[in-house]
Amino acid sequence: MKPHRRKTLGIILFITAGLSLAIGLSLYALSSNIDLFFTPTQIAAGEVQPGQRIRVGGMVKEGSIRHNEQQLQVNFITTDYAHEVDVQYNGILPDLFREGQGIVAEGSVTPEGQFVASRVLAKHDENYMSVEVKAAMDAAERQRVMEQSQAQMQEGFQ
Amino acid sequence: MIPELGNFSLILAFCLSILLSVIPMAGAARDNLLWMKLARPLTAGIFVFLSISLLILGYSFVTDDFSVAFVANHSNTALPIQYKVTAVWGGHEGSFLFWTWMLSAWMLAVTVFSKAMPDDFVARVLAIMGMICVGYTLFMLATSNPFDRVLPLPPADGADLNAALQDFAFIIHPPSLYMGYVGFSVVFAFAIAALISGRLDSAWARWCRPWANAAWAILTLGLSLGSWWAYYELGWGGWWAWDPVENPPLITWLLGAAMIHSLAATEKRGVFKSWTVLLAIMAFASSLLGTFITRSGLLTSVHAFATDPTRGVYILGFLGLIIGGSLLLYAIRAPALKSEFGFGAWSREVFLLANNMILVVASAAILLGTLYPMVYQAMSGGDLISVGPPYFNTIFVPLMGILAVLMAIGPISRWKKTSATYLRQQLTRLAIAALVLGVAIPVLLTLEVPLATIGTAVLALWVIFAMTRDLWTKSGNKASRLAGLKGLSLSYWGMQLAHFGFVMTMAGACLTSIYSIERSVLLQPGQSAELGNYTFVFNGTVPVQGPNYIADEATVRVIRGDTHMLDLYPQKQLYTASGTPATKMGIDGRFFRDLFVSLGDPRANGAWTMTLYVKPFVRWIWIGTLFIALGGILAVTDKRYRRYKVRRGEAVSVNPESDSVASAAPVTRAGVTS
Known part of the structure; x- marks a missing residue:
């Protein structure tokens, strides 16, 4: 092999080794740092392990916001209009957080079924519904339509 | 009537762009000077008509023409x-017009500052930019x-304009970001023109x-302004949210x-010719x-402009066309681009290569993390993740650490071959x-x-020592230091x-991540909360x-020890037209630390929830990026980029590089035609 070929080969090997190392590390970091997204219906169905870090999205239920007057703590219910999740949060809610608004909360479920949020996100544009909340609403809607049609079918049989 | 003129003007700019993307390109291929020379007037025409469009849109805003x-x-x-x-760039449509106008401004700049380049090259560059403009x-x-x-x-x-956008930074952040972003299309056009003409020297x-x-x-400035704005406007006290x-x-x-x-x-x-071209293509593709x-609304984000899928499909098609086309061209032409010189295992080339690898790996990792939710959703049948x-x-922090280690060695090493002994002799004491x-x-x-903190300090000192050493060595061969x-x-x-700026930004980012403290509290008027060495006293709000x-404006008194230092006035605003609430932070920014108060929501008896922050060294991040940008601008003004013009005018002889680094590359004059 000519010297300059050998040098080229060396550089290529060096780059390949570096790249594979980088890709390996990236994938490792990725696998341990993703947050799965769940809808209130999925949580109600017990698909989530207590303590697992997840995101949950839905609408803030009308009239469900309860402030604690002595502490920072706030409780509210997020819903996909099929099931509800009780969220507890110890912090400042974003500006656009309000009843009837789509939100995404990050945190984990306690064994008692309460969702403890470490962060609550609301969108900056009021007309804009996040992909996640929209997916939650759509899933609940599909579920409702399916149940309805099942009920109708059962009525039909009777 | 007047908005229609803006629309016609836009259509005319579109037609001229089509002409620009065809005629000069054909002229360059057939060696027709007249067709090539059309590139400059056509470009000027596009710029004029897009300017008219932009001005008319601005006029519609100023005259409150709500029929638009x-x-x-x-x-x-x-x-x-x-x-x-500035609401012109406050939404999808207007910001895209502004973006396109910025492209035409860069094109105009190319016509002005390209007098020294051969006509066929200028024609091709402008034609490619014309295609982008189409x-x-x-x-x-x-x-x-x-x-x-x-x-x-x-x-x-x-x-009404989105409340979060009604801020001074909104006046300057989008223009600088767009200008930098669009500027990469110039480099892309240069790269493609080089591939077409086979001239890459x-x-x-x-x-x-x-x-x-x-x-x-300019992109550095735009990014930095965006980060600064997010920091003081969005209220989570963060300066980068990924x-x-x-x-x-x-x-x-x-x-x-x-x-x-x-x-x-x-x-x-x-050296690295085809690699440089590939980087130019990738940088433009990433923009x-x-x-x-x-603009596609595919990813959840605070910035998401629009959720219209046809736009996403259009841009994706355009992206595919541009990237596919240029990579195809690259595949055909790149093998012909022979890099000229060999270099040793210890040389500046190798350090630059390492720099490139780290930067490309870092960008690839960020791309992976950004697109992964989308890919995951497609592969898993709709499961959402973030x-x-x-x-x-x-990923990013260790890579930047390695980059800093190399940043010290690269400038000291020499082109082609550096002896390891020389590097050891230069750097061992500095490292210790x-x-x-x-x-x-x-x-x-x-x-x-x-x-x-020790890691940060060692890295920062290492680069700064090496920098000083390099300055010392390279200024030593003249009569006096000053000379x-x-x-x-x-x-x-x-x-x-720019390297100094990088170190400062890095140090600021690390130190502020390590030492920032925050606390969310519920305070009655008159109550106070401790954070770090500071006491924050809440003195109630006034409308x-x-x-x-x-708005409700709170007065928060900051006390350190026994001395009253200053008052902060955070606000909770309600924009009446849109009914949107917004938070205005109370910030005291100093060179070594920021104090920061963000109001939450009111509770009974005039009490408020609020978050208090003490953020040491956070300013260094933006001051550092200013140095980086300034360094980039300084490099542009180097007189050797203007040398051809001088030479043509005065016919002076070729001077050796004013760089203390001896340049081994032959100075080519072949490109000069007059």
Whole structure:
């Protein structure tokens, strides 16, 4: 092999080794740092392990916001209009957080079924519904339509 | 009537872009000088008509013409005048017009500063930019025309500009970001023109470098302003959130940084030619990808502009066409681009290569994290995930650390071959000094062993020592030190300044991440809360009236020890037209620390929830980026980029490089035609 070929080969090997190392590390970091997204219906169905870090999205239920007057703590219910999740949060809610608004909360479920949020996100544009909340609403809607049609079918049989 | 003129003007710009993308290109292929010479007037025409469009849109805003849908959705009679003007880029359609206008401005700049380049090359560059302009103007006309009307019944008043955008930074952040972003299309056009003509030599690299540096420096400013704005406007006290829309400009920035380093090697030594071209293509593609992500609504983000899927499909098609076309061209032509010189295992080329690898890997990792949710959703049949900041930090922080280690060695090493002994002799003492001081200073100041701080200090000192050493060595061969320092070229100073800025940003980012503290509290008027060495006393709120909002303004008194230091006045605003609430932070910014109060919501008896922050060194992040940008601009002004013109005029002889680095690349004059 000519010297300059050998040098080229060396550089290529060096780059390949570096790249594979980088890709390996990236994938490792990725696998341990993703947050799965769940809808209130999925949580109600017990698909989530207590303590697992997840995101949950839905609408803030009308009239469900309860402030604690002595502490920072706030409780509210997020819903996909099929099931509800009780969220507890110890912090400042974003500006656009309000009843009837789509939100995404990050945190984990306690064994008692309460969702403890470490962060609550609301969108900056009021007309804009996040992909996640929209997916939650759509899933609940599909579920409702399916149940309805099942009920109708059962009525039909009777 | 007047908005229609804007629309016609836009259509004319579209037609001229088609002409520009065809005629000069054909002229260059058939060696028809007349056709090639048409490139400049056509470009000027596009610029004029897009300017008219932009001015008319601005005029519609200023005159409150709510029959224009875009104005009705993004303005209001009560909106202050400066925001009426800048609301032009406050929404999807207008910002795209502004973006396209920025492209035409860069094109005009190319026509002005390309007198020294051969006609066929200029014709090709402008034709390629013309093609990009066709894509943008067609996009506007087809899917998002800013001049669409609401007729026959226009609303009586507009919906108002998004409250988060009514801020000073909004006046300067989008223009600088867009300008930098779009600037990469110049470098892309240079690269493609080089591929078509097969001409990729030192002269090409020399023409290309100022444009690459300028675009990159302006993008640095744009990113930095965005980060600063997010910091004081959005209220989470963060300066970088790894948001899916923040990431693409960073990817472009990293690729751009790789490119300007690789271009240096291409110019001086004739190496890495095809790599440089590939970087130019990737940087431009990443800027298009950023556009796609922002405007398709595919990823959840605070920046998401629009959720219209046809726009996403259009941009994706355009992206595919551009990337596919240029990569195809690259595959056909790149094998012909022979890099000229060999280099040793220890040489500046190798260090630049390492720099490029790190920057490209970093950008690839960020791209992976940004797109992963989308890919995951497609592969898993609709399961949604998000990739959090920990992923990005795990990858990015170590890579930047390695980059800092190499940053010290690269400038000291020599082109072609550096003896390992020379490097050892130059650097060993510096390394020891950096280690000793980097450990000693944090330990003495904090009286504990803060490992992360020690790491930061060692790296920062290491680069700064090496920088000083390099300055000392390179200024030593003149009569006096001062003459030596004056003799160093502007691009050398630009490099040192940018590297210094990088170190400062890095140090600021690390230190503020380590030492920032925050606390959310519920305070009754008169109550106080401790944070760090400070006591924050809440003195109640008063109602205030703004031009288009009402607000509650709190007074928060900050006390350190027994001395009253200052008062902060955070506000909770309600924009009356849109009914949108917004938070205005109370910030006291100093060189070594920021104090920051953000109001939450009111509770019974005048109590408020609020978050208090103490953020040491956070300013260093933005001051550092200013140095980086300044360094880039300084490098652009280096006189050797203007040498051809001087030579043609005065016919002076070729001077040796004013750089203390001896340039082995032959100075090509073949490209000069007059």
